[in-house]
């Protein structure tokens with residue numbers, strides 16, 4: 099399959115031919131056009147994912163004319179090809195919505211990087227938009243494009259309208275509560291309460307009165323009737339989180355409620371009837387607990403209904419960029435400031451194992467976002483909170499960070515990142531500067547300041 103479709107609009111035949119062969123060599127489908135009219139004609143039959151646009155085009159050779167046409171192409175990323183004299187125009191193009199610009203003569207390696215980044219950002223934006231447009235609010239909150247997530251979304255949509263009991267199992271932080279809420283929101287009970295009970299967090303001797311409520315005088319301190327969580331969930335959904343941690347005596351009582359649909363408040367004589375849907379979740383292996391006598395087999399079969407199994411984030415890594423984007427947007431909305439990850443920070447997030455799954459990813463992003471400055475999260479921010487991010491070969495930097503010697507720590511980090519970028523770009527300074535989010539001039543100054551032999 100092709101990596102993407104690119105339309106190259108440039109009046110120089112030799113450059114068109116050369117760039118076309120570079121891009122085809124990298125697996126892109128490429129069409130070319132020499133002016134705006136032929137570009138429009140090409141687009142009617144070729145749905146380009148990205149456009150490379152020279153600003154000086156025939157017949158006018160007037161960059162302003164080309165800039166005026168930019169809006170026609172803006173549904174896809176446009177990269178401006180510019181000569182040095184056109185730098186201001188390129189900046190104007192960016193203000194008008196172009197994705198980036200690249201100077202002529204074009205460096206093929208740099209072009210490849212810019213195109214790759216533009217296309218992956220574009221794909222993320224499109225996927226996020228599609229998810230947002232999903233008319234089923236509950237499922238839209240479940241971010242992810244991996245096969246397990248797609249399958250989960252389909253199952254949720256099928257199961258939600260029924261009243262079948264659901265058991266959601268899987269590792270901690272993989273979204274079991276998000277899934278349960280989606281099931282509730284898409285059900286006929288969606289407008290009724292969703293009551294969540296963390297079975298392990300309520301002390302065993304309080305769980306009964308919390309769930310069933312109590313009547314005045316039932317025990318010391320019960321100075322008035324109080325409805326329990328079961329009653330509060332009447333008509334809606336009761337979500338029993340970490341059900342594996344429910345004490346055995348309470349399991350017996352819950353079983354009776356599930357069998358009969360009725361219960362008594364603690365100290366009460368009046369039988370109460372409830373109508374609710376039960377969704378349970380656990381990260382424990384319930385059949386194992388049943389075998390060990392820690393969980394009642396009859397209750398297990400009652401709550402099991404349909405079992406939905408979540409997948410660890412390390413087994414669906416393709417969801418990480420979209421989750422990061424989602425949490426970044428959430429953060430930006432809350433803080434009212436724009437924020438992005440630079441490329442090294444993004445790779446760090448992509449490469450980690452995330453044993454705490456989505457919860458750990460979200461918390462980590464939020465904490466580094468809190469210390470980031472200037473609207474960009476970089477490795478310098480990450481290593482302040484995660485000194486282990488600095489690899490073993492740079493242990494001295496970790497020590498500095500621990501000693502809170504910020505200045506030298508930042509300098510050493512800069513040196514390391516510059517060396518890494520130079521290595522990655524095989525000595526190409528323009529590309530290294532781009533990877534580091536610096537201008538070429540800015541990079542040269544730093545190389546000079548640190549007297550680096552790169």
Ligand SMILES: Nc1ncnc2c1ncn2[C@@H]1O[C@H](COP(=O)(O)OP(=O)(O)OP(=O)(O)O)[C@@H](O)[C@H]1O
Pocket residue numbers: 239240241242268269270271272273274275276277339379380381456457460
């Ligand atoms: N697919 C997802 N899309 C968006 N947010 C998610 C997703 N999965 C998890 N989250 C977020 O991650 C955090 C943890 O999710 P959740 O509480 O649902 O996990 P859990 O599996 O129930 O964890 P635990 O077993 O520890 O109770 C929440 O902030 C939730 O919003």
